[in-house]
Amino acid sequence: MVVTGTSEGGADRLAGVPGSSLFRYVLYHADDNLILAQRLAEWISRAHDLEEDIALANIALDLLGRARMLLAYAAQLEGKGRSEDDLAMFRSEREFTNLLLVEQPNGDFAHTMVRQFFFDAYQLGLWKSLIRSADSPLAAIAGKAIKETRYHLRHSSHWLVRLGAGTTESRRRTQRAIDGLWRFVPEMFEPDEVSDPLADAGIGACPNRLQPAWDLCVQDTFSTAGLLLPDDPFSRSGGRSGFHTEHLGYLLAEMQWMQRSYPGMQW
Amino acid sequence: MVITAEELRLRLGAVPDPELPWVTIEDLGVLRSVFLHDERAVVEITPTWSGCPAMDAICDSIRQVLNEAGFGPENIEINTNYSPAWSTDDITDAGRHKLARAGIAPPRRPAEHPRGATSCPRCLSGGVRQVSEFGATPCKALMVCQSCLEPFDRFKEL
Numbered sequence: 001m002v003v004t005g006t007s008e009g010g011a012d013r014l015a016g017v018p019g020s021s022l023f024r025y026v027l028y029h030a031d032d033n034l035i036l037a038q039r040l041a042e043w044i045s046r047a048h049d050l051e052e053d054i055a056l057a058n059i060a061l062d063l064l065g066r067a068r069m070l071l072a073y074a075a076q077l078e079g080k081g082r083s084e085d086d087l088a089m090f091r092s093e094r095e096f097t098n099l100l101l102v103e104q105p106n107g108d109f110a111h112t113m114v115r116q117f118f119f120d121a122y123q124l125g126l127w128k129s130l131i132r133s134a135d136s137p138l139a140a141i142a143g144k145a146i147k148e149t150r151y152h153l154r155h156s157s158h159w160l161v162r163l164g165a166g167t168t169e170s171r172r173r174t175q176r177a178i179d180g181l182w183r184f185v186p187e188m189f190e191p192d193e194v195s196d197p198l199a200d201a202g203i204g205a206c207p208n209r210l211q212p213a214w215d216l217c218v219q220d221t222f223s224t225a226g227l228l229l230p231d232d233p234f235s236r237s238g239g240r241s242g243f244h245t246e247h248l249g250y251l252l253a254e255m256q257w258m259q260r261s262y263p264g265m266q267w
Numbered sequence: 268m269v270i271t272a273e274e275l276r277l278r279l280g281a282v283p284d285p286e287l288p289w290v291t292i293e294d295l296g297v298l299r300s301v302f303l304h305d306e307r308a309v310v311e312i313t314p315t316w317s318g319c320p321a322m323d324a325i326c327d328s329i330r331q332v333l334n335e336a337g338f339g340p341e342n343i344e345i346n347t348n349y350s351p352a353w354s355t356d357d358i359t360d361a362g363r364h365k366l367a368r369a370g371i372a373p374p375r376r377p378a379e380h381p382r383g384a385t386s387c388p389r390c391l392s393g394g395v396r397q398v399s400e401f402g403a404t405p406c407k408a409l410m411v412c413q414s415c416l417e418p419f420d421r422f423k424e425l
Contacts, residue, residue, distance in 0.1 A: 051409060055401035062405060065318025069349065140350035144317055147352065147425050151400060 022135065023077040024097070024194045025204050027087070028240060029126070030070035031098035034088060035248070036119060037063035038255050042106055055155060059116070062148045069141050089259035093249050094242040101184035103239075103248040107177065110163050110170065114177040117156035121217040122188050122210065123149045129205035138203065157221045164225025175227055182230040187237035188214070194240075270336050275308060276301040278332050285324040286404050289369040292325055296357025299348055308333050309344045313353045316405035316425065322347075354378045355425050371420045372410065378424040385421055387412035397421075 040060035047053035071084035082090075102119060106112045127149055130142035163174040189211040198204030222229060238244065258265065279301055280293030292298045292312070299311040310329055314322050326345055333343050355374035358366075363373040370388045372395075375381035386393045392414035399409040400423070407420040 051399035051401070054403070054409075055399060058401040058405050061318035061320075062316060063318070065314070065316065069317060136350065140348075140352070143352040144314075144349050147354075148317060151423070155400060 021194050021198055023074055025198050026070050026074040028097045030067050030074055031096050032102050033063040034067035035098045036102040037067060038251055039106060059152050066145050073137055089256050093244055093252055097240050097242060099187055100236055100239045100245055103244060103251060105247055108173055110173040111177040113156055113159045114181055117160050118185060120149060120153040120156050121214050124153055125210040125213045126205050134202040160221050161225040164227040178227060179230050182232050183235050186235040187239060190237055192240050272301055272303045275336060279329060282328045282332060284321055286321050289365045290362045294359050294362025294365060307342045307344060308338045311346045311348050313348050315353050319405050366422060371422055374422040374424045381424050387415060388419055389417050390415040
C-alpha cells in the first residue's frame with residue numbers, strides 16, 4: 001500500500017528533528033494498534049453473545065487497518081526496503097514499542113473492556129491532536145482513525161456503565177480490572193525523546209497534554225457507572241523503549257510463527 | 268490501444284464492492300480519480316473503513332479491468348489516498364437507492380451530525396431498534412424492525 005496523503009512528504013517538514021524520529025513515532029502508534037488488534041482477535045468465537053463477538057472482531061479489524069496504514073507509512077519513512085509486513089512479522093520483542101497496556105492479556109470480559117476503554121479514550125485525544133499535524137500523511141491517517149475511534153469509545157464506555165451499574169459481580173470484576181490496569185495508565189502520558197520534540201515541531205502530539213481530556217472522559221464514565229478511581233501511585237512503563245511485560249513475547253510467538261517458519265509465505 | 272480516461276473511468280466505476288455487490292466503487296465514492304500518463308493508467312482510490320478487507324479484492328478487480336483494457340502490470344499504478352477521509356456522504360444518490368433496494372438502510376446525512384431517522388428498508392416503518400452498532404461488515408450496524416419484525420442492516424455513518 002502506498003501512502004500518498006498529499007504531495008508534501010513528511011521528510012521536508014522535519015527541520016530540526018532527526019530524520020529517524022518520525023519513523024519511530026509512527027511505529028509507536030502502529031504497534032499500539034497492531035498488538036491490541038491481535039489481543040482482540042483472541043476473542044473471536046469466545047464472546048458471550050454473537051453480537052459482541054462481531055463487535056470485538058470489527059474493532060480488531062479497524063485497529064489492524066490503522067496499524068497497516070501506519071506501518072506502511074513507517075516503512076516508507078525508513079526507506080530501507082522493509083515492507084509493512086516485514087515490520088509486523090520480523091521484529092523481535094525488544095523492537096516493539098507499544099504501550100504495556102495493550103499487550104496485557106484479555107482476562108475476563110470486564111478486563112478486556114476496561115483495557116479497551118482506557119485505550120479508546122487515549123486514541124481519541126491522540127487523533128484529535130494529530131489531525132492538525134504538520135506532517136500531512138500523519139494528519140490524513142488521523143482524519144480516518146478519529147471517526148472509527150468514536151464508535152469504539154462509545155462501545156467501550158457503554159459497556160463500562162453497563163458492567164459498573166450492573167450486578168454486584170459485574171461491578172466487582174470491573175473494579176478489579178480497573179485496579180489491576182491502572183498501573184499502565186501513566187505510561188500513555190509520559191514524555192519521551194521522540195514524541196516531545198515532534199510535538200514541538202508541530203508534527204506529533206505531546207503525551208503529557210493528552211492527559212486532561214483523558215482524565216475528564218474517565219471520570220465522567222466512572223461516575224455514571226459508579227466505579228472508583230484507584231489512588232495507586234505504582235506505575236510501570238518501558239514499552240516505548242522496547243522493555244515489555246512477559247506477555248508480549250507469547251503474543252508475538254503466536255502472531256509471527258507462520259512468517260518465521262515459512263518466511264514470505266502467502267495465502 | 269486507444270482508450271480515453273473517461274471510458275476507463277466508466278469501466279472502473281462499474282467494479283462492484285465484493286461484499287455489497289449491488290453497489291459499485293463509483294457509487295460508494297471509493298474511486299477518486301483515473302488518469303492516463305502516456306502508456307500508464309494511474310488510479311486513485313480511498314478506503315472506506317480502515318480495515319475493510321474488501322479493499323484488497325477491489326484492487327484485484329481494478330487490475331483485471333485495466334488488464335483487459337490493455338494495460339500491462341508495469342503500466343498500472345493504484346494509489347491509496349486517505350485525505351480527505353472517506354465519508355458516507357461520498358456515497359452517491361444512485362448508490363443509496365441501490366443499498367435500500369438490497370435491504371440495507373442507507374447512511375443518514377450529513378455523517379458528522381446525521382439528521383432524520385432510519386426506517387425499515389422492507390416495510391418502511393419508522394419503528395426500528397438498533398441491536399448492535401457492529402454488524403457483519405465494518406460498515407454496517409444490526410437493526411430490527413418493530414413492525415414487520417425483520418432484522419436488517421444499516422450502513423453506519425462515517
